[in-house]
Amino acid sequence: MAPDRDEVISREAARRKLFSPARLGGIELRNRIIKTATYEGMCPGGMPSDALIRHHRDLAAGGVGMTTVAYCAVSPNGRTFEDQMYMREEIVPKLRELVAEVHANGAAVSIQLGHCGYFSRNTKLPGRRSLGPSFRLNEYGLMAGVPFARAMTEADMARVIEEFATAAAMARRAGFDAVELHLGHGYLLSQFLCPAVNRRRDAWGGSLDNRMRLPMAVVRRVRERVGAGFPIVAKINLRDGFRGGLELEESVQVAQRLEAAGIDAIVMSGGFTSRTPFYLFRGGRPLKEMIEVERNPMQKLSLRLFGSRIIKEYPFREMFFLDDAREVRRAVKVALVLLGGLLSLDNLETAMREGFDFVAMGRALIADPDLVRRMRAGEAARSRCISCNKCVAEMDRHGVRCVL
Numbered sequence: 114m115a116p117d118r119d120e121v122i123s124r125e126a127a128r129r130k131l132f133s134p135a136r137l138g139g140i141e142l143r144n145r146i147i148k149t150a151t152y153e154g155m156c157p158g159g160m161p162s163d164a165l166i167r168h169h170r171d172l173a174a175g176g177v178g179m180t181t182v183a184y185c186a187v188s189p190n191g192r193t194f195e196d197q198m199y200m201r202e203e204i205v206p207k208l209r210e211l212v213a214e215v216h217a218n219g220a221a222v223s224i225q226l227g228h229c230g231y232f233s234r235n236t237k238l239p240g241r242r243s244l245g246p247s248f249r250l251n252e253y254g255l256m257a258g259v260p261f262a263r264a265m266t267e268a269d270m271a272r273v274i275e276e277f278a279t280a281a282a283m284a285r286r287a288g289f290d291a292v293e294l295h296l297g298h299g300y301l302l303s304q305f306l307c308p309a310v311n312r313r314r315d316a317w318g319g320s321l322d323n324r325m326r327l328p329m330a331v332v333r334r335v336r337e338r339v340g341a342g343f344p345i346v347a348k349i350n351l352r353d354g355f356r357g358g359l360e361l362e363e364s365v366q367v368a369q370r371l372e373a374a375g376i377d378a379i380v381m382s383g384g385f386t387s388r389t390p391f392y393l394f395r396g397g398r399p400l401k402e403m404i405e406v407e408r409n410p411m412q413k414l415s416l417r418l419f420g421s422r423i424i425k426e427y428p429f430r431e432m433f434f435l436d437d438a439r440e441v442r443r444a445v446k447v448a449l450v451l452l453g454g455l456l457s458l459d460n461l462e463t464a465m466r467e468g469f470d471f472v473a474m475g476r477a478l479i480a481d482p483d484l485v486r487r488m489r490a491g492e493a494a495r496s497r498c499i500s501c502n503k504c505v506a507e508m509d510r511h512g513v514r515c516v517l
């Protein structure tokens with residue numbers, strides 16, 4: 114299928130486009146290659162560490178147009194684990210240092226803002242209850258001692274909207290060039306979008322308009338607080354990856370509504386961390402390593418006993434979201450970021466030829482932080498990443514890294 118938005122461009126033109134500066138909202142990136150958010154596990158006690166700064170400095174020095182600091186919760190209760198970073202005044206000086214290091218190496222830097230919603234293992238939650246669209250069993254936190262989620266009230270929603278906006282304003286003040294709102298992977302805003310998880314019968318559930326109400330209110334309020342021109346990116350699911358979850362037909366409409374709300378770019382992903390965690394990565398399922406790094410004894414036992422049954426495997430293929438992403442490309446004009454199994458220069462050029470505005474890579478850049486610089490210099494055509502996904506276990510051991 115050929116893209117119908119633009120004429121198909123030649124390989125040479127695609128390469129020029131890839132490595133040329135491009136606008137994202139009110140800023141310009143030096144090229145169209147973005148390091149996507151991959152949870153670093155480098156914030157002991159929720160404080161950004163020097164290791165986190167070095168990690169993003171190396172990615173910037175390696176040539177990306179923009180790097181993304183992964184999952185920063187908008188509030189203490191938006192954390193999945195206690196050791197996760199959440200946005201607050203206390204971490205702003207360290208974030209400023211991080212931003213300065215990235216800028217000194219020529220890249221822009223974004224931060225991903227999220228709220229985990231019901232899937233939390235954070236035992237410090239009031240009443241040990243996580244928050245979700247509807248009352249439910251928290252299969253993700255069950256073994257860790259957070260067995261149930263309660264349905265959010267209107268007051269909870271008003272608070273969460275403000276938390277997103279305040280966190281975004283703080284990120285801007287810390288010097289970030291953009292914020293990425295997490296609407297995917299089964300986190301809170303994705304839970305609202307998901308028909309199987311959002312069982313509400315009020316104005317926040319049911320039709321897509323209703324399920325979009327909370328994400329849209331967040332986008333609008335964030336815009337009010339960060340002002341025009343400051344780039345707001347949304348990461349969305351193309352599909353949740355299970356029956357009753359969000360499907361492509363609706364995610365195309367989600368993209369259209371986000372475009373109408375003035376989002377600057379959309380990163381297209383998929384999968385639901387609590388139910389289909391490997392839908393987002395594809396490739397190996399490093400159960401042995403995941404069991405090794407699991408600290409909670411009950412969780413460890415459950416992984417050992419049921420891991421291979423509860424964590425479904427998805428075979429890797431290059432550009433695994435391309436077919437679905439094309440449907441979004443046809444439906445919107447807003448800048449789109451193609452993600453998922455991009456490993457080679459050839460993949461990146463294909464994305465440009467297909468009419469995507471940016472490309473994002475996760476594992477390829479964990480394996481080779483300097484891949485972009487080497488591709489540009491003609492020294493590399495492909496990442497050495499083999500999609501073994503051992504980096505997923507590593508983030509809970511010493512911080513995310515490639516084991517190769």
Ligand SMILES: Cc1cc2nc3c(=O)[nH]c(=O)nc-3n(C[C@H](O)[C@H](O)[C@H](O)COP(=O)(O)O)c2cc1C
Pocket residue numbers: 149150151152153183184225295298348382393394452453454455473474475476477504505508513
């Ligand atoms: C170790 C690891 C950690 C991740 N953490 C996050 C995260 O914090 N937030 C997020 O949106 N996606 C996260 N992801 C998913 C990636 O952003 C991306 O969607 C996925 O890896 C597919 O891209 P890739 O094939 O280029 O790696 C993570 C992926 C990996 C491998």
